[in-house]
Amino acid sequence: MGNSSNFETTVHNLLINLKIDITKIKHIEYFYQAFTHTTFANEHRNCKSFQYLEFLGDAILQYVISNEIFKRYPDYKEGEATRHRSAIVSNKNLSNIAKKLGLMNCVRTGKNAFINGKNEKIDSDFFESFIAAYYLEFNLNKTIEFLQKYLFPSIEQFSKSNLKDPKTIFQEFIQMHSKSLIHYHSEEKDNEFVSLVIVDGQTYGIGKGKSKKEAEKAAARNALEHLNF
C-alpha cells in the first residue's frame, strides 16, 4: 500500500528531524498509533486510534508541568498555579508547539474526513498522543528532557511576572488613544474596598478587593473587559 508506506515515511522523517535514532526504536507502532485519527482507525481492521495515547499523554503533561511549576514557584497560591498550568497546557499553546514540530503533517485520517487546519483542540490532542508514544518508547526522564526543550520555555513565558498588571495595560491603552489622565476613586465599605476607574469624568470600570490596591486592579480589569481591542 503506497499510502500506508507514505504515512510511515512521514512519521520516520519527523522522528529523524527530532534527532531520534529510528534504527533503535522498539515500538514504532506507538508512533503510528499516535498519528492515527479515529476516522482512519474506524475504516481499518485492527487499527487503533490515537485517543488512548492522548488519554495517557494528557496525564503525563499535567504531572510534569505541575511538578515543574511547584519547583519553580514555591510561593504560589494554588489558584495561581492552576491558572499558570492551564496556560501552558492550553490547546492554543500545545497547538503552536505541535505545528512547530511538524506533528500535524503526519496525521492520517479516513477517506472523507477533513481535519480543519485551524482546530487547536485537535493539534493539541495529537501533541498529547505523541508525548505518550515518546514516553512508552523511551521513559519518563527522557520525556521530561524532550518537554524541557519544547514545552518548558512557555513556563517562563506565561509566568505571573510576565503577565502585566491590568492597571498598566489600561494605562497603555488610554495613552494610545488620548492624553487624558486616569483617576482611581476608592472607598472603604464593610472591610472591603470599592474602586472606580475614571477617565475624563467617565467611569470605565468598577472593582472590589480586600485592599485599595486589589480593588483598583479589579476596576482596571473590569474596564479592560468592556473595551473592544
Added chain:
Amino acid sequence: MGNSSNFETTVHNLLINLKIDITKIKHIEYFYQAFTHTTFANEHRNCKSFQYLEFLGDAILQYVISNEIFKRYPDYKEGEATRHRSAIVSNKNLSNIAKKLGLMNCVRTGKNAFINGKNEKIDSDFFESFIAAYYLEFNLNKTIEFLQKYLFPSIEQFSKSNLKDPKTIFQEFIQMHSKSLIHYHSEEKDNEFVSLVIVDGQTYGIGKGKSKKEAEKAAARNALEHLNF
C-alpha cells in the same frame, strides 16, 4: 504551644504507623503542610495551607493511575479508561482510603472551623496533599510503591470485568423481591433496536442500541435508574 506539638505528634504517629522511619525524614514540614487546612493557615503567619500540595498530588495521582490503567488494559477504548480512572480517583474512593489510613485525624483547622466528618471531597483533597508530601520527601518510585499498596487494589475492584452487567443486576434485584420472571421485548426500527424490560406485565425500563443485546442492556440500566435501592 501545646496545641502545635499535639499536631506534630499526631503527624509523627501517622508516619510511624505507615512504617515510615521518621528519624530519616528531611522535609517534615511538607507533612505538616499537607494536614494544614486553609482556615488554620489564614489564622497563622507564614503558615502554608495544604492546597498547593493538593494541586501537585492530584496531578501525580492522575499520572500514576493513567499509566497503570494503560499498562493493565491495553485494549481499552479511551472512554473506558477515563471512566475507570474517574472511579479510582473519585472523592468517594480516595475518602475511603484517607479514612482507612487515618489521615483525617491529623488535620488542623482554624479556631472556629468545622470540617464535616462526611465531606468526601475534603478527605480526598487531604489524601492528595499527603501524596504530594510523600512524593517530595521520597520520590516518584517510592510514591508508586505506596500507591501500589493502598490505591492499586481499587484498580481491580473497579475494573470493567468486575462491573456487573445491568441485566444481571436487575435480575438479582427482582429475584430478591419476587418470583416473577423478567421479559425483554425488542423491536428493530431504522437500523436501531428498542427494548422494553417487562415484569408482571409492567414496563420497568426502555433502551435503545445498535444491537438487540445493547438495547436490552440499556433498558435494564434504565430500569435500575428508576428503582429505589
